Amino acid sequence: MLGDFTFHNPCRIHFGQNALDNLPSELAEYGSNVVLVYGGGSIKKSGLYDQVMEVLETAGKNVTEISGVMSNPTADKLREGCRIAREADADLLLAVGGGSVIDFAKAVSVSASSDEDPWEKYYLRMEDPDGDIIPVGDILTMSGTGSEMNAGSVITNPDEKLKIGHVFGSEVIPRFAIVNPELTFTVPDKQMRAGIFDAFNHIQEQYFSGEDDNVSDYIAEGMMRNLIHASRIAVKDPTDYEARSNISWISTWALNTLLACGKATDWEVHMIGQAIGAVTDATHGMTLSAVAPAYYRHIMPYGLPKFVRFATEVWNVDPSGRTDEQVALEGIEAMEDWMDEIGVARTVGELGLTPDRYDDVVKATGR
Amino acid sequence: MLGDFTFHNPCRIHFGQNALDNLPSELAEYGSNVVLVYGGGSIKKSGLYDQVMEVLETAGKNVTEISGVMSNPTADKLREGCRIAREADADLLLAVGGGSVIDFAKAVSVSASSDEDPWEKYYLRMEDPDGDIIPVGDILTMSGTGSEMNAGSVITNPDEKLKIGHVFGSEVIPRFAIVNPELTFTVPDKQMRAGIFDAFNHIQEQYFSGEDDNVSDYIAEGMMRNLIHASRIAVKDPTDYEARSNISWISTWALNTLLACGKATDWEVHMIGQAIGAVTDATHGMTLSAVAPAYYRHIMPYGLPKFVRFATEVWNVDPSGRTDEQVALEGIEAMEDWMDEIGVARTVGELGLTPDRYDDVVKATGR
Numbered sequence: 001m002l003g004d005f006t007f008h009n010p011c012r013i014h015f016g017q018n019a020l021d022n023l024p025s026e027l028a029e030y031g032s033n034v035v036l037v038y039g040g041g042s043i044k045k046s047g048l049y050d051q052v053m054e055v056l057e058t059a060g061k062n063v064t065e066i067s068g069v070m071s072n073p074t075a076d077k078l079r080e081g082c083r084i085a086r087e088a089d090a091d092l093l094l095a096v097g098g099g100s101v102i103d104f105a106k107a108v109s110v111s112a113s114s115d116e117d118p119w120e121k122y123y124l125r126m127e128d129p130d131g132d133i134i135p136v137g138d139i140l141t142m143s144g145t146g147s148e149m150n151a152g153s154v155i156t157n158p159d160e161k162l163k164i165g166h167v168f169g170s171e172v173i174p175r176f177a178i179v180n181p182e183l184t185f186t187v188p189d190k191q192m193r194a195g196i197f198d199a200f201n202h203i204q205e206q207y208f209s210g211e212d213d214n215v216s217d218y219i220a221e222g223m224m225r226n227l228i229h230a231s232r233i234a235v236k237d238p239t240d241y242e243a244r245s246n247i248s249w250i251s252t253w254a255l256n257t258l259l260a261c262g263k264a265t266d267w268e269v270h271m272i273g274q275a276i277g278a279v280t281d282a283t284h285g286m287t288l289s290a291v292a293p294a295y296y297r298h299i300m301p302y303g304l305p306k307f308v309r310f311a312t313e314v315w316n317v318d319p320s321g322r323t324d325e326q327v328a329l330e331g332i333e334a335m336e337d338w339m340d341e342i343g344v345a346r347t348v349g350e351l352g353l354t355p356d357r358y359d360d361v362v363k364a365t366g367r
Numbered sequence: 368m369l370g371d372f373t374f375h376n377p378c379r380i381h382f383g384q385n386a387l388d389n390l391p392s393e394l395a396e397y398g399s400n401v402v403l404v405y406g407g408g409s410i411k412k413s414g415l416y417d418q419v420m421e422v423l424e425t426a427g428k429n430v431t432e433i434s435g436v437m438s439n440p441t442a443d444k445l446r447e448g449c450r451i452a453r454e455a456d457a458d459l460l461l462a463v464g465g466g467s468v469i470d471f472a473k474a475v476s477v478s479a480s481s482d483e484d485p486w487e488k489y490y491l492r493m494e495d496p497d498g499d500i501i502p503v504g505d506i507l508t509m510s511g512t513g514s515e516m517n518a519g520s521v522i523t524n525p526d527e528k529l530k531i532g533h534v535f536g537s538e539v540i541p542r543f544a545i546v547n548p549e550l551t552f553t554v555p556d557k558q559m560r561a562g563i564f565d566a567f568n569h570i571q572e573q574y575f576s577g578e579d580d581n582v583s584d585y586i587a588e589g590m591m592r593n594l595i596h597a598s599r600i601a602v603k604d605p606t607d608y609e610a611r612s613n614i615s616w617i618s619t620w621a622l623n624t625l626l627a628c629g630k631a632t633d634w635e636v637h638m639i640g641q642a643i644g645a646v647t648d649a650t651h652g653m654t655l656s657a658v659a660p661a662y663y664r665h666i667m668p669y670g671l672p673k674f675v676r677f678a679t680e681v682w683n684v685d686p687s688g689r690t691d692e693q694v695a696l697e698g699i700e701a702m703e704d705w706m707d708e709i710g711v712a713r714t715v716g717e718l719g720l721t722p723d724r725y726d727d728v729v730k731a732t733g734r
Contacts, residue, residue: 002548002612004383009376012537015629016371170379181369213596215613215620218589226585245369246582249628253582261616262382 002214002262008170009256011149011177015249017241019180020051026137026176027059031091034061035084037105038096039069043141046186052096052139064088066108069097072156072163072281073104075119078111085112085134095138095174098191099145099198099284102138106153106172109134123155123164129172136174142187143248144195144285146202146255148177156278161364163278165270179252181245185238189343192238194285196231197344199251200224201269201288203259208299208306210263220259221313223250228314228338235342269295275364282351289344290351293336300328307331369581369629375537376623378516378544382616384608386547387418393504393543394426398458401428402451404472405463406436410508413553419463419506431455433475436464439523439530439648440471442486445478452479452501462505462541465558466512466565466651469505473520473539476501490522490531496539503541509554510615511562511652513569513622515544523645528731530645532637546619548612552605556710559605561652563598564711566618567591568636568655570626575666575673577630587626588680590617595681595705602709636662642731649718656711657718660703667695674698 014022027034034056043049056063066081085093085108095105111118113131121127140148147153151168184192207220227250233243253259272295273287280287300307308324311317311331319327336346345351353361381389394401401423410416423430433448452460452475462472478485480498488494507515514520518535551559574587594617600610620626639662640654647654667674675691678684678698686694703713712718720728 002383002609002616004381004385006379006381006389008379012373012375014371014373016369018371022373213593213609213613215590215593215597215617218593219586220589222585222587222589223582226580226582229580230582242369242580245629246580249369250582253625258620262612 003264005261007257007261009149009173010170011173011175011256013149013177013179013252015179016245017180017182019178020055020139022176023052023055023139023178024059027055027061027092029175030135032060032062033064033089033091035064035066035088035090035093036096037066037069037081037093037101037108039067039071039098039101041067042186043096046183048096048139048141048183052094062088064090069101069104071100071283072277073100073107075123075155075157078104078107078118078155081108082112082118090134093134093136095136096141098140098142098187098195099147102136102140102147102174103145103153103155105136105138106147106151106168106174107155109136110168110172119155119157122166123157123162126166129168133171136172137176137178138174139178139183140248141183142191142195143181143184143251144198146199146251148174148179149252149256152255154274158278158281161278161360163274163364165274179248181241181248184244184248189238191283193235193343194283194289195251196227196234196247196285196342197289197339198285199247199254200227201285201292202254203227204292205267205269206259206263206265207310208296208303209265212306212309214263216259216261216263223254224314226250231342271365272361275361276348276351276353278364279357279360280351280353282353286345286351289339290346290348293332293339293346296332300332304328370631372628374624374628376516376540377537378540378542378623380516380544380546380619382546383612384547384549386545387422387506389543390419390422390506390545391426394422394428394459396542397502399427399429400431400456400458402431402433402455402457402460403463404433404436404448404460404468404475406434406438406465406468408434409553410463413550415463415506415508415550419461429455431457436468436471438467438650439644440467440474442490442522442524445471445474445485445522448475449479449485457501460501460503462503463508465507465509465554465562466514469503469507469514469541470512470520470522472503472505473514473518473535473541474522476503477535477539486522486524489533490524490529493533496535500538503539504543504545505541506545506550507615508550509558509562510548510551510618511565513566513618515541515546516619516623519622521641525645525648528645528727530641530731532641546615548608548615551611551615556605558650560602560710561650561656562618563594563601563614563652563709564656564706565652566614566621567594568652568659569621570594571659572634572636573626573630573632574677575663575670576632579673579676581630583626583628583630590621591681593617598709638732639728642728643715643718643720645731646724646727647718647720649712649720653712653718656706657713657715660699660706660713663699667699671695
């Protein structure tokens with residue numbers, strides 16, 4: 001049954017091959033001090049950096065940069081980002097990159113107005129923002145996390161071996177997002193595959209939570225079916241626009257709160273995956289793929305009807321002449337075959353996690 | 368393939384049995400002059416009117432009323448509504464009712480600030496709003512149209528025998544919506560059935576438009592499957608909360624622009640249905656149900672693969688040993704059986720349309 005909820009996602013999302021054409025009209029909504037947030041320089045190689053800088057110049061903006069945001073953005077980097085944004089008196093944080101860069105920009109947006117330590121305030125103590133929130137806009141270069149249209153922000157503290165996500169309220173959702181699937185063509189193969197599984201697992205985690213007869217689950221099945229189909233095309237031809245655009249759009253909707261509406265959600269695979277990420281610095285999507293099959297095999301007996309439904313509705317498993325257990329298991333096996341086909345990590349060993357660090361992972365889950 | 372598009376739907380939607388509890392915090396966002404817009408008095412019978420008035424009084428609002436909004440709101444009524452809203456210096460138009468009342472409130476919201484005739488400006492000349500737009504909020508009492516979370520507004524001119532819809536930009540989308548599926552329990556049976564088919568046809572019209580391999584179509588299939596399932600429960604027990612809440616939530620998402628993202632859409636069934644509505648004043652959903660089967664049988668040969676997909680994915684038609692034509696036709700037949708099961712008009716005769724007025728319908732389509 002649908003429980004009570006509020007849905008509010010005011011992000012204006014421009015999607016498609018010409019999405020960047022909308023940047024000038026978006027920039028016009030904000031003051032002149034723009035802080036550009038990006039990662040390790042791939043946007044310089046691709047030419048996107050120059051394109052964006054030209055638009056910013058034409059718009060007469062004063063641009064300050066926060067560069068070098070890493071794939072698991074750290075608490076120290078966040079503190080540095082807050083200093084820069086504060087000194088620049090930022091009117092807009094323009095994040096150009098994937099989920100890490102956008103997550104980071106959101107963390108800065110709620111933190112820069114305050115002297116409190118952002119890691120302690122928002123990630124250890126999980127407080128609500130109580131000061132000014134600097135608007136965030138984003139130009140997405142890699143699909144998977146859904147960060148472009150949600151209020152989530154994951155920050156890692158390598159010293160404390162903790163990787164913690166905070167889902168803020170709708171006031172922290174980026175005001176605008178520019179999603180051109182062509183920009184994802186240049187993402188390294190491994191990152192594309194990880195992003196696909198990240199999006200798939202976002203849908204899955206919500207699908208396997210809560211009650212059954214909920215429109216959210218029917219929508220989730222449609223999204224999983226299309227994602228499986230499109231991913232098979234994309235791993236063979238990463239420049240197939242139709243496949244990549246479907247993957248991008250599904251990734252956005254997999255985690256912009258729609259699927260969670262009216263449902264309980266537990267996010268167990270993410271909790272374990274993030275703990276592994278805190279200890280290994282492994283790619284987020286790959287930590288999920290290493291955990292998911294074992295986790296779902298583990299919980300399957302406790303929610304068998306849903307796993308039967310997953311098998312028949314998402315993987316077209318024929319249930320005739322089989323027990324529910326067999327059907328459910330065939331669904332998991334079909335998922336594993338697909339994971340091998342698209343090429344994602346299947347064991348924690350592949351992520352560099354050795355048995356002597358298992359205790360650290362357990363500790364990092366906070367349990 | 369997903370074409371370029373912008374998605375922007377800033378409506379804050381409160382959903383569930385306690386959704387009305389959010390009205391005070393929403394009202395606090397607006398000035399003190401509230402114009403309450405409603406229909407024929409069913410909200411007085413149900414007690415909702417008193418509940419809402421109490422909240423408005425507690426919030427210290429000056430309340431002016433526009434009552435008697437009819438199921439096909441007329442141009443004359445719109446002119447009257449604009450006068451009332453202008454004289455009240457409205458800060459908020461609070462629509463309490465179904466799609467007609469909310470459509471009407473949106474029409475007033477874009478028109479009250481101007482002296483131009485709203486029917487001519489927005490429905491005959493299809494201009495964009497160029498003056499102040501009064502914010503609209505809504506409390507939904509009947510599901511189907513999706514008006515609660517979109518920018519569409521249909522107005523009828525009985526003298527000119529025209530019923531015309533204008534889809535405005537996101538600035539006309541209601542700022543907030545309160546959707547408690549329990550409020551729909553008291554809707555007359557016929558209206559509930561019409562609303563179900565209205566929502567179904569919204570999904571269908573978008574599904575049968577544009578290219579095939581688009582995530583929108585996969586989401587549409589999930590929504591149609593759930594709607595068929597939930598509607599079968601609801602017509603037997605209109606107070607089944609799970610079924611009614613799924614119907615309400617699907618109706619909202621069937622027409623809040625998500626399904627149209629990246630797709631061409633033609634809305635032919637609606638164009639013909641609205642023409643019939645202009646001539647007969649019949650219930651909107653019933654005009655669609657009277658037109659849809661014949662229309663889809665007519666276009667089936669031109670888009671056979673999509674109709675085969677509709678048959679197998681939405682209606683579970685077994686394709687083995689059958690031609691594509693047979694499979695596609697079985698899909699339409701399954702839809703017709705379901706329409707009979709939930710009880711919606713299947714012929715224009717049932718709507719009171721006699722052959723001597725067919726010419727008026729053709730004229731009303733504007734072709």
